[in-house]
Amino acid sequence: MSAEEILSSNEEQYDISQPPFRNKSGYNSRIGIYHSLVKLQTKHEIPTKPDLNTAHFVLSQFPQAHLAVAKTAFVDARTNLRVSYSELRRSAYSLASALFHGLEVRRGDVVFLLSPNSTLYSAICLAVLSVGAVLTTANPINTASEISKQVRDSGAKLAISTPEELHKLVPTGVPTILTSRSSDGRMLSVEELIEGCYDSTELPQVPVAQSDTAAIFYSSGTTGVSKGVVLTHANLISIMRLMFWSADVSGSQDDIFLAFIPMFHIYGFVFFGLGLLCVGITTVLMQKFDFQDMLDAIQKHKVNNVPAVPPVILALVKHSRKARCDLSSLRRMGTGAAPLSKEVALEFRKMFPWVELRQGYGLTESSGGATFFVSDKDAKAHPDSCGKLIPTFSAKVIDTETGKPLPPNKEGELWLKSPTIMKEYLGNLEATSSTIDSEGWLRTGDLSYIDDNGFVHIVERIKELIKHNGYQVAPAELESVLLSHPLIADAAVIPLEDEETGQIPMAYVVRAAGSELSEGQIIEFVAGQVAPYKKVRKVSFIDTIPKSAAGKILRKDLVSQSKFQPVSKL
Ligand SMILES: CC(C)(COP(=O)(O)OP(=O)(O)OC[C@H]1O[C@@H](n2cnc3c(N)ncnc32)[C@H](O)[C@@H]1OP(=O)(O)O)[C@@H](O)C(=O)NCCC(=O)NCCSC(=O)/C=C/c1ccc(O)cc1
Numbered sequence: 001m002s003a004e005e006i007l008s009s010n011e012e013q014y015d016i017s018q019p020p021f022r023n024k025s026g027y028n029s030r031i032g033i034y035h036s037l038v039k040l041q042t043k044h045e046i047p048t049k050p051d052l053n054t055a056h057f058v059l060s061q062f063p064q065a066h067l068a069v070a071k072t073a074f075v076d077a078r079t080n081l082r083v084s085y086s087e088l089r090r091s092a093y094s095l096a097s098a099l100f101h102g103l104e105v106r107r108g109d110v111v112f113l114l115s116p117n118s119t120l121y122s123a124i125c126l127a128v129l130s131v132g133a134v135l136t137t138a139n140p141i142n143t144a145s146e147i148s149k150q151v152r153d154s155g156a157k158l159a160i161s162t163p164e165e166l167h168k169l170v171p172t173g174v175p176t177i178l179t180s181r182s183s184d185g186r187m188l189s190v191e192e193l194i195e196g197c198y199d200s201t202e203l204p205q206v207p208v209a210q211s212d213t214a215a216i217f218y219s220s221g222t223t224g225v226s227k228g229v230v231l232t233h234a235n236l237i238s239i240m241r242l243m244f245w246s247a248d249v250s251g252s253q254d255d256i257f258l259a260f261i262p263m264f265h266i267y268g269f270v271f272f273g274l275g276l277l278c279v280g281i282t283t284v285l286m287q288k289f290d291f292q293d294m295l296d297a298i299q300k301h302k303v304n305n306v307p308a309v310p311p312v313i314l315a316l317v318k319h320s321r322k323a324r325c326d327l328s329s330l331r332r333m334g335t336g337a338a339p340l341s342k343e344v345a346l347e348f349r350k351m352f353p354w355v356e357l358r359q360g361y362g363l364t365e366s367s368g369g370a371t372f373f374v375s376d377k378d379a380k381a382h383p384d385s386c387g388k389l390i391p392t393f394s395a396k397v398i399d400t401e402t403g404k405p406l407p408p409n410k411e412g413e414l415w416l417k418s419p420t421i422m423k424e425y426l427g428n429l430e431a432t433s434s435t436i437d438s439e440g441w442l443r444t445g446d447l448s449y450i451d452d453n454g455f456v457h458i459v460e461r462i463k464e465l466i467k468h469n470g471y472q473v474a475p476a477e478l479e480s481v482l483l484s485h486p487l488i489a490d491a492a493v494i495p496l497e498d499e500e501t502g503q504i505p506m507a508y509v510v511r512a513a514g515s516e517l518s519e520g521q522i523i524e525f526v527a528g529q530v531a532p533y534k535k536v537r538k539v540s541f542i543d544t545i546p547k548s549a550a551g552k553i554l555r556k557d558l559v560s561q562s563k564f565q566p567v568s569k570l
Pocket of ligand 1: 290369470535
C-alpha cells in the first residue's frame with residue numbers, strides 16, 4: 001500500500017471528530033482500532049508526490065537561512081572539525097555525481113556502508129539515495145563472516161568502508177571504496193571523490209518512485225536470524241516528516257544534539273543521518289560511545305539534547321556525581337530501543353530536574369518511530385509508558401489467544417499501521433507474511449496495552465529477542481554458532497536480566513557424551529565468531545533442552561530456571 005493510500009484510508013475509517021473517538025484513548029470500539037489523535041499541521045504533512053526521492057526531499061528541507069550563514073550541521077566531538085549545511089550539500093552533490101557518472105552506480109544497485117558515525121556519513125547516505133541506489137549499513141564491529149553474510153544477502157554491488165574495516169570486506173570480493181584516503185593511495189576514497197572534478201552544484205537527474213526501495217537495515221524481527229528490512233523512499237520520507245513534527249512539538253528546533261547512537265541502525269539513521277538535517281539543528285558527533293567522553297562533549301559543546309538508550313540513562317544516574325562535569329546545558333534526553341525502568345526514570349528526574357526525559361518506542365520495521373511524548377509533563381506523569389501513537393499511526397492490541405482486538409487497558413500483541421511500515425523482509429516471503437498481514441498491519445512481537453488516555457505501555461517481548469545495550473541479539477543465531485561446536489550436542493540461548501546493559505545472552509548447553517567442555521571455552525568459542533555485543537556471557541550445563549512436542553525450544557522454562565541461579569557476569 002502506498003503512503004497516500006494508507007493516509008487516505010486512515011482519514012476515511014477514522015474520522016476523529018466523530019464518535020466513538022470522543023475518548024482520549026483514540027480507541028474505536030466498532031472496529032477495534034486505536035488511532036493517533038494528533039492531526040498534522042500543513043507544514044508537517046507527508047508529501048505524496050509519487051516520484052519523490054528521500055535525498056532530494058531531505059536536501060530541499062535544508063533551511064535557506066542556514067545555507068546562507070553556513071550554519072554547522074556536524075561537529076566532530078574529538079577533532080572539532082565542523083561541517084556546515086552548505087558543505088554537506090556540496091559533498092552530497094559531488095559524491096552523487098561521482099557515484100553516478102564515475103562509478104556507474106544505478107537505480108536499484110545496493111551500496112553497503114561500513115563505518116561508525118562520522119561527519120561524512122550523511123553525505124554518503126544522501127549521495128547513494130539520490131541516484132536511486134539502495135543503502136545498506138552495518139555495525140563496523142561485526143565479524144568478517146557476519147559482514148559477508150549481509151553483503152551476499154543484500155546483493156551489494158559496491159561497498160564503502162573505513163580503512164580500518166576494509167579487511168572484513170576483502171573476502172567478499174565486492175568492489176570497495178574507502179571513506180578516507182588510503183595511506184598508499186592505491187584505493188579510491190570518498191574524500192577524493194568529493195574533492196574531485198565532479199559536479200557539486202546539482203544532483204544527477206535519476207527518476208525514482210517513492211515506492212522504490214531506498215534502504216535495507218538488518219533486524220532480527222520477531223523471530224530467528226537477521227533479516228533485511230526493506231524500507232522505501234515513501235517510508236523514509238514519512239519518518240523524516242514525523243521527525244520534523246517531533247522536533248517542533250518538543251521545542252527542540254534550536255537544540256544542539258549529541259550523537260553517539262550509531263547511524264548504522266535505524267534509530268541513529270533517522271535522527272542524525274537524515275532526520276534532524278530537515279530541522280536544521282547542529283549535531284555533535286561521537287564516533288564511539290565512552291561515558292567520560294560523552295560528559296566532556298556535553299560540557300564543551302553546550303549540548304542540549306541527547307537521544308540515548310536505557311544503559312546510558314542508568315550510567316548518568318550512577319556515575320555522573322563522581323565525574324566532574326557541567327551538565328547545565330542539557331535540556332532534553334530521549335530513550336528508546338529497550339525499556340527504561342520506572343525507578344531509573346524517577347531517579348534521573350530527581351538528579352537532573354532541569355532535564356526533560358522522553359521515552360519513545362520504534363522498530364526498524366516501522367522506520368524507527370511509533371510512539372512519542374509531546375509534553376514532558378505527560379512523560380513525567382507516565383514513567384512506565386513510552387508515549388502516545390505519533391501522527392499517521394494506527395494500532396491494534398490483539399489478544400494472543402483469540403486473535404481479537406482488545407479495548408484500553410487490556411494486554412495483547414501490539415500491531416501497527418502507518419506509512420512508515422516496511423515493505424517486506426528481503427527475499428523472505430514467509431517471514432514477511434507472518435509479520436505483515438494483507439491489510440498492512442505489522443505485528444510487533446511486543447506485548448502491550450494502551451490506557452484510557454492513549455498512552456502505550458510495552459509489557460514484555462513476545463518475540464524471541466535479547467536486547468543488550470539496545471542492540472538486538474537473536475537467540476537462534478547464537479544457537480547455530482553453539483551447535484557448530486563438535487562437543488556441543490544441543491543448546492538454547494535466553495535473555496538474562498542485567499542491571500547495566502538490560503539483558504545478556506545466556507546459553508544452556510548439553511555437552512556431547514564424554515565431553516568436559518568448560519563455560520570459559522564455550523564463551524571464547526562464540527566470541528570468536530560474533531560481534532562483541534552478541535557474546536554469550538554466561539553458560540549453564542543441562543541434560544536436555546526443554547522442547548515442545550513440535551520441537552520448539554521452551555525458552556520461558558529456561559528463563560524461569562535461570563532466575564534461581566547465581567550469576568557472575570563475565
Ligand atoms: C552507547 C551504547 C549503549 C554502549 O556503548 P559501548 O559501551 O561501547 O558498548 P557496545 O554495545 O557498543 O559495545 C559492545 C562491545 O563491543 C566492544 N567494542 C565497541 N567498539 C569496538 C570496536 N571498535 N572494536 C572492538 N570492540 C568494540 C565494546 O568494548 C563492548 O565489548 P564488551 O566489553 O565485551 O561488552 C551502545 O551499545 C549503543 O549505542 N547502543 C544503541 C544501539 C542502538 O542504536 N539500537 C537501536 C536499534 S533500532 C531501534 O531499536 C529503534 C528504536 C527507537 C526508539 C524510539 C525512537 O523514538 C526511535 C527509535
